[in-house]
Amino acid sequence: MTAATAPFHSDAILSDDPNWWRQASVYQIYPRSFADSNGDGIGDINGITAKVPYLKELGIDAVWLSPFYPSALADGGYDVDDYRNVDPRLGTLEDFDAMAAALHGAGIRLIVDIVPNHSSNRHEWFQEALAAPKGSSARDRYIFRDGLGVDGGLPPSDWDSIFGGPAWERITEPDGTPGQWYMHIFAKEQPDLNWDNPEVRADFLTTLRFWSDRGVDGFRIDVAHALTKNLEETLPSKADLDAMGEAAYLEGMHPYWDRDEVHEIYAEWRKLFNEYTPPRTAVAEAWVHADRRARYASPEGLGQAFNFDLLQADFDAVQFRRTITKNLAEADASGASSTWVFSNHDVVRHATRYGLPVSGPGADGEIMAGQAGKHWLLGGGRQEDVDIELGLRRARAASLLMFALPGSAYLYQGEELGLQEVGCEIPDAERQDPSFFRNRGVEIGRDGCRVPLPWTAEGTSLGFGPGGSHLPQPAWFAGSSVEVQELQDDSTLSLYRRALALRSELQAAEALEWLDTGRDDVLAFRRPNGWTSVTNFGTEPFILPAGALLVTSAPVDGASLPAATTAWLQA
CATH class of the missing domain: 2.60.40.1180 (Golgi alpha-mannosidase II)
Incomplete structure (x- = not known):
């Protein structure tokens, strides 16, 4: 975390309107799969810069950039080695500055992903913790605990990691003996940070200021609901948590999800954001009960929070109306604007979800689109399971409805091309998602929505770059390429361009x-x-x-x- 801060300079003329984000169209870029400028098969910062004219023509207001930091890619870049630098495979800080200037010059804001719940296990702090003794200040930046059982050979609790397996990993002490355990809600390469430690809090303020000073307009906060933990001497078991049920969440009593103390952190962040003109924005990825989402979106906190309710709804008028009405009311109560999203880097693309057969009851006697997508993954992700024409038709209809709603519309790269999810066409040997490897034979993971974009109808990587692509593109991607769709007035790309242009003209009161x-x-x-x-x-x-x-x-x-x-x- 030693990279120097460079002041941001740009000839761009962007409004100082503090409310620019309230009804913005925000386009998520997964950098490694967007555009490759140097032919190494990995998308990069210069590739994004080269596509700024495309983004401008699309008609978006902002780009949300998924992690671009140095990383071993144990979890697609969400295992961060250095929060104040660029992965050398993706470029340099100077490349980042040039990209930010190009986006601003095109009238497009820039939002970046911040991953505060955990660092990578290669982070200098974690390496220092491994070399330091039990009880040291270095270990206090993370969550280390003694094990249970004879000689501490059992993990401190029976909690599960999101990616499968235990949520604790035992280390080898500097003297070579089996040692303490550290907590990782996600992959073992992603040790959880200790947000009770003042040094952790101060360092993230430095990180937020570092990127804000470089011209970043806002931040998407990964796993925003998980930062603060309650790790008492005796930890509750999975059975204890199940017995507590919904009360553990509604009353802020869960040991590591959605605790009330997390909002003290975001109040401090908001003070920093408000030092800038216009204030830096933030949106929380907070998978919490709807009754508790408003606190993340409050003006005293992050200001906005994702709702994933439409993403999880089936293509059904009753579900859509109920979801829209509820979320607009929640946004009004919190003073935020609502957020709408159908696809992102973690879920089956909605053009595929809407083409899947309904099978099995949900809470209202119907299976929701999100559940259908999970079922499809569990079933192996076969293209023959999908009614491609129906799925795309519904996806286009749903997206156009979303663009008409008051609030922020979040798009995921490739949905403007109507891309389908890539399923079992990806060989096991070429998969990258840790959820596939930790739950092998159960699900195929999230690689299918992260396949590099098709820019042209021909070439070894369909215009993604002069070399290949880090995930294989199926042959049918060619027919959905930008090159093909730009020549078709009725293409999904043409629809998105017309709709986003009209949206910017027609938006009024929320x-x-x-x-x-x-x-x-x-x-x-x-x-x-x-x-x-x-x-x-x-x-x-x-x-x-x-x-x-x-x-x-x-x-x-x-x-x-x-x-x-x-x-x-x-x-």
């Missing part, structure tokens, strides 16, 4: 009025300045209300809105 359609499977709402979005979730056509068509997710014949189609109208 409100909507639901309209009566006379059908349970058709949703319609009006925005404050008079434009209307109508989505037909059903199987029969719907007669549209009067108005000029602005954009539709599929061809519309006259005033008849087909099944699985969204239309925007101007009265």
